[in-house]
Amino acid sequence: MRPPPTHLIALLLAALALASCARRSDIPVSSLGDDDDATCRATGAVAGSAEYANCLKNRDVQRGNAIARADRSQRNLGEYMLNNPSRP
Numbered sequence: 737m738r739p740p741p742t743h744l745i746a747l748l749l750a751a752l753a754l755a756s757c758a759r760r761s762d763i764p765v766s767s768l769g770d771d772d773d774a775t776c777r778a779t780g781a782v783a784g785s786a787e788y789a790n791c792l793k794n795r796d797v798q799r800g801n802a803i804a805r806a807d808r809s810q811r812n813l814g815e816y817m818l819n820n821p822s823r824p
Contacts, residue, residue, distance in 0.1 A: 772796075
């Protein structure tokens with residue numbers, strides 16, 4: 737049996753290295769579409785005020801809920817695919 741070509745091994749190692757960098761739990765910089773600071777300032781809240789802090793907190797909660805929904809949806813899809821395999 738011949739050993740596999742070295743360029744294929746290098747490609748496989750590069751793919752594994754890149755895949756290890758991606759994690760599902762990473763939060764995108766702007767997952768709600770806007771900058772949190774700009775959004776909170778647009779409501780008239782001044783940086784450092786209680787309204788501004790509450791606005792940032794609400795944006796963080798919204799982002800967490802969106803990530804939880806996406807994770808739940810992905811998990812449900814995976815479970816559905818495991819429980820309902822398509823057979824050709």
